[in-house]
Amino acid sequence: SAVISQKPSRDICQRGTSLTIQCQVDSQVTMMFWYRQQPGQSLTLIATANQGSEATYESGFVIDKFPISRPNLTFSTLTVSNMSPEDSSIYLCSGQGAQASNTEAFFGQGTRLTVV
Amino acid sequence: GENVEQHPSTLSVQEGDSAVIKCTYSDSASNYFPWYKQELGKGPQLIIDIRSNVGEKKDQRIAVTLNKTAKHFSLHITETQPEDSAVYFCAANKGTNAGKSTFGDGTTLTVKP
Numbered sequence: 001s002a003v004i005s006q007k008p009s010r011d012i013c014q015r016g017t018s019l020t021i022q023c024q025v026d027s028q029v030t031m032m033f034w035y036r037q038q039p040g041q042s043l044t045l046i047a048t049a050n051q052g053s054e055a056t057y058e059s060g061f062v063i064d065k066f067p068i069s070r071p072n073l074t075f076s077t078l079t080v081s082n083m084s085p086e087d088s089s090i091y092l093c094s095g096q097g098a099q100a101s102n103t104e105a106f107f108g109q110g111t112r113l114t115v116v
Numbered sequence: 117g118e119n120v121e122q123h124p125s126t127l128s129v130q131e132g133d134s135a136v137i138k139c140t141y142s143d144s145a146s147n148y149f150p151w152y153k154q155e156l157g158k159g160p161q162l163i164i165d166i167r168s169n170v171g172e173k174k175d176q177r178i179a180v181t182l183n184k185t186a187k188h189f190s191l192h193i194t195e196t197q198p199e200d201s202a203v204y205f206c207a208a209n210k211g212t213n214a215g216k217s218t219f220g221d222g223t224t225l226t227v228k229p
Contacts, residue, residue, distance in 0.1 A: 004159075033216060042205065043160070043219045092159055105150065105217065107159035 002027045004108035006093055012114045013083055020079045021111045023093030028073035030097025034066070037090040037110070046091075049076040083115045118143040120208050122220025130228050135196050137223045139206035140188040146208040149189050150217065151180060154203045163204075164191070196227045 003026045013019050023032065032049040047055040047068055055068035070076040080087050090112050096105040119142040129135050141149075147168040152160035166173045166180045166189065173180050177196075182189040193200055203224050207217035 006159075031216070042221045045216060045218075048216060104162055104165070106162060107152075109157070109159045 002029060002095060002106060004093055004095055004106060006108035006111050008111060009109060010112040010114075012116060015084050015115055017083055018079055018081045019083065019113060020077050021091055021093070023076045023078070023095075023108055025074045025095045029095040030073075031095065032070060032076045033094040033096070033105075034068060034076070034078045035092040035094060035107075037092060039089070043092065046078070049078075080113065083113075085115045088113055088115045118146060118208055118210065118218040120206060120218050120220045122206050122223060124223060125221065126224045126226075128226045128228065129196055131196060131198060133196055135191075135193045135200070135225055135227075137191045137204055137206070137225075138188060139190070139208075139220050140186075141208040141218075142187065143208070143210060144184075144187065145210045148209040148217075149180070149182060150207050150209070151191050152205045152207065154205065154222075156202075160205060193225075196225075198227050198229050201225055201227045 005024045007022045034046040035043040036046055037043045045058045046061045046066055047057040049055050049068050049070040051070045065081055067079045090110045092110045093108040094105050122139045127135055150165040151163050153163045154160045164175050164178050164180050166182050168184055171182055177194045179192040203222045205222050206220040209217040
């Protein structure tokens with residue numbers, strides 16, 4: 001399956017600042033998604049990153065707080081804006097629709113964010 | 117929307133024993149059910165999946181069963197090994213967007229040597 005690299009792997013940020021997380025896939029994928037995983041909990045979908053157009057956000061998540069870019073079929077970014085301690089979480093990028101498998105979804109290693 | 121319930125939340129077994137994790141889903145339109153293993157500090161890794169047109173799938177020591185009528189599916193790990201210790205997530209998906217899944221809350225599996 002394709003490999004996803006996320007940067008940074010972890011960060012500690014001051015409240016009120018913003019952090020941009022990068023997601024790079026080693027091959028073209030049809031779909032890319034961003035998830036949030038709070039410590040010890042399950043994965044919650046934030047949005048679908050659409051190539052060349054605005055992301056599609058799930059209920060409870062808005063573009064002003066989590067702007068997403070996807071300029072091509074291998075790269076996406078998620079920005080966590082105006083951070084508060086409640087944003088402390090693991091953020092995961094997921095890809096699906098790689099050449100090897102049309103449906104298998106695979107994940108990056110995650111970005112562990114702590115807001116102080 | 118879809119709701120996925122997963123049990124148990126924690127499971128401890130002796131090495132060599134079997135482990136079973138069960139999930140139920142609410143949306144009868146769901147037709148793809150992946151299972152992920154997440155080790156500490158890593159992202160979830162797909163270990164097996166099943167589609168609604170089959171009732172069982174096996175891959176070496178891992179098997180998944182699906183009962184569409186009852187809307188539940190289970191993960192079976194036989195001959196468990198300490199390296200099987202991890203958090204396991206089930207998920208349900210309604211379409212070809214396999215990445216847009218609803219996840220269960222996870223099961224922490226501990227295999228004692």
